[in-house]
Amino acid sequence: MKKYFTLFFILSLSLGFAQKRAQIDDQIKIGIEELREFVLIPNDALILDNIDKNIEWLSENFKNRGFQTKIIKTEGAPLFFAELSKNKSAPSLLFYMHFDGQSVDPSKWNQKNPYIIELKEKSGLGWKKIEWSQLKEEVDHEWRLFGRSTSDDKGPIVMFLNAINLLNKNNKEIQFNIKVILDSEEEKSSKPLPKAVEENRELLMADFLIINDGPVHHSNKPTLVFGCRGITTLSITTFGPIKPQHSGHYGNYAPNPGFRLAHLLSSMKDENGKVIIEGYYNGIDIDEATNKILRSVPDDITTIHNNLAIKNPELVGNYYQEALQYPSLNIRGLSSGWTGEKARTIVPDRAVAEIDIRLVMESDGNRLKKLVKDHIAKQGYFIT
Ligand SMILES: [Zn+2]
Known part of the structure; x- marks a missing residue:
């Protein structure tokens, strides 16, 4: 009996895990489509019109998830702010990410348009383009996406939005007030940010600050770095x-x-x-x-x-x-x-x-x- 129970327990556990994996993979597919759309909007930090178009996309997609959004004017390009606050007395988390990218020199890219994401798999020492239709099958976590700002730092923004979707789908209540500040001049050393932070002290006040940017640990495991130099x-x-x-x-x-x-x-x-x-x-x-x-x-x-x-x-x-x-x-x-x-x-x-x-x-x-x-x-x- 005990053996049977153990087996059942393991089965149900592994079934739960497989279901979760499938749900995550489904969300990854949705997220990748969303990221393709987002990367398609050029984000050269030197071109203000680029920044405005990105902010339009961000406003729409954060609002879709129930966030209240705000554009913070600065001496340079505007910053984007969003807040999801269900319980004012809960601790608040402030997330920092950036949506601007370095200027692009297409001749240095192994693809025609750096703003059109390509899906690639490892081939020898390099990477080989594969068809998007492959994504309809099982997701291979060793595939990679190539496009301007795909990983730095539009990917984390889209991952963040899709994580909110997953929490909602699983009826998980978010125990924090969520605030998000998205920088538009990170690649130009964020010059307007310090003054904007001082001027919006109240709005940005938080118990914790999380920066979703920086390299992936080589083990590929989710990583939390406590502080940076x-x-x-x-x-x-x-x-x-x-x-x-x-x-x-x-x-x-x-x-x-x-x-x-x-x-x-x-x-x-x-x-x-x-x-x-x-x-x-x-x-x-x-x-x-x-x-x-x-x-x-x-x-x-x-x-x-x-x-x-x-x-x-x-x-x-x-x-x-x-x-x-x-x-x-x-x-x-x-x-x-x-x-x-x-x-x-x-x-x-x-x-x-x-x-x-x-x-x-x-x-x-x-x-x-x-x-x-x-x-x-x-x-x-x-x-x-
Ligand atoms: Zn970055």
Whole structure:
């Protein structure tokens, strides 16, 4: 009897799971159709008319799900706001996503129109287009969709809307007040956003903020990242002769700003990527409990290294998640003279390094910038 019961229990459980899977797959099909329609509306953040047309689509589709919507005017492109509030006393969740995309250069795409989504499957090292009719059959979760902003960040908006549909279909009551703010200039560094947030404090007030953007974990599992690092930037220029000089005439005599900059930059870090400027990592203490949580993230080092095509990581942390708990010092761009076809026989007049510093909770950006500046001065440089 007990055996029979166990079998029945397992059967009903697995039946429930299969039904759920089928329901999710059906919703995925609906969602993909909706995403095709949404991506078809160009969303170049530099073209205001594009943004307006996207907002029209968003207003209609959020209203369809019972949201109240609002357009927030800013100094730049407008922002889109939506709210689903059944119980005012419930905690509120504010979701942030963005619907703008980078400008498109169709010649760089392996498809005719980047705004027309294509369905593809893996083929060797690349991807092969397959017919949309295949979607009528079973959904293969290894298929991929290609189109401007399909994953970053229109996909998450459509997923969000379809998740609301699934909750409704299953009569699940949403236990929160849901607020949504959709950015129209994320790809242009969200310049109007801070002021708009200050001006709409009351409207955007929430107990939790969730950002639906960013990479998928390589395990493909749903991922929650608690917090993300901030940023501050620095630009360093070293100067050589007043104008570029012929390297046959002045090489060995006029100081080369490229080499000076290279020495300066390499004095900031050791060979393992650790910043050696005194005090840079001060105040960061990862306790045992935090370490345990960080270590439980299922990072597969081989996959990460293969994906990045790297052999040895930098050693700021003992492992990937630990490394992210420290501020970084990153060269995000380097230039001096000319390279490639345009290379010339000169001693350049200047060399430039663009630096970004990723910040963590314990590290104040101004303090770190001051440490870097003091370090540069200590090497004998005059800072303008
Ligand atoms: Zn994004």
